[in-house]
Every structure is written in C-alpha cells, then in structure tokens.
Amino acid sequence: MGNPPQIFDGERERTQLFLSQWEIYWGLNYQVDAMAQPYSRVLCFLSYIQGPEVQDWVTHELRWLREQVHGNHVLPNNPWLWAQMMVHFGNTFVDTMTQAKARNELTKLK
Numbered sequence: 001m002g003n004p005p006q007i008f009d010g011e012r013e014r015t016q017l018f019l020s021q022w023e024i025y026w027g028l029n030y031q032v033d034a035m036a037q038p039y040s041r042v043l044c045f046l047s048y049i050q051g052p053e054v055q056d057w058v059t060h061e062l063r064w065l066r067e068q069v070h071g072n073h074v075l076p077n078n079p080w081l082w083a084q085m086m087v088h089f090g091n092t093f094v095d096t097m098t099q100a101k102a103r104n105e106l107t108k109l110k
Contacts, residue, residue, distance in 0.1 A: 002029070003025065010057075043062075043065070
C-alpha cells in the first residue's frame with residue numbers, strides 16, 4: 001500500500017528523504033507480515049538500497065543479518081535486528097556534517 005521509497009544509491013544528501021519515504025511506507029504497511037517481522041523488514045529495507053556505491057554495504061548487512069539469525073540464533077522476530085541495522089545505516093549514510101554545512105553556508109551569506 002502506498003508508494004515505496006525511491007531507490008537509495010548512497011547519496012548522503014538524499015538520506016533523510018529516503019528515510020522519510022521509508023517511514024511513510026512502513027507506517028502504511030506495518031501490519032503486512034514482511035514488515036511486522038524485523039528480519040524480513042530488514043531485507044525489505046535493504047532491497048531499496050542499490051547501486052555500485054552501496055553494494056558492498058548491502059552485502060555486508062546481509063551477511064551480518066544471516067549470521068545473527070542462523071549463527072547466533074537471534075530470533076527473526078527480535079526487534080534488535082531492525083534497531084541494529086538502522087544504527088549501521090545511520091553510521092554509514094547519515095550526513096553528520098549537516099549542521100556544520102548549514103552554519104558555513106549562513107556565514108557565506110553575511
């Protein structure tokens with residue numbers, strides 16, 4: 001239901017847009033089985049991250065997810081899987097310099 005998020009290709013300037021689109025999509029579909037279970041929600045989220053600049057990260061996350069569930073016996077319905085993957089995403093793609101860039105742009109205008 002609703003529009004899925006646009007494919008995210010790793011462009012940091014589009015991270016917040018992608019996350020906003022994902023939140024709307026997830027909010028509309030949270031009762032769908034694939035979205036209700038953290039394991040499959042992670043897989044769904046990762047399916048919208050594509051391109052040469054992000055492929056290694058996606059592959060790493062897939063291996064991590066598989067290791068957690070099949071190697072470490074974390075249950076697929078454990079919310080920690082989703083929370084941890086979002087930490088990984090944020091650490092990699094959220095532009096931590098946004099405020100500094102904004103301040104720099106404001107000083108240029110003065």
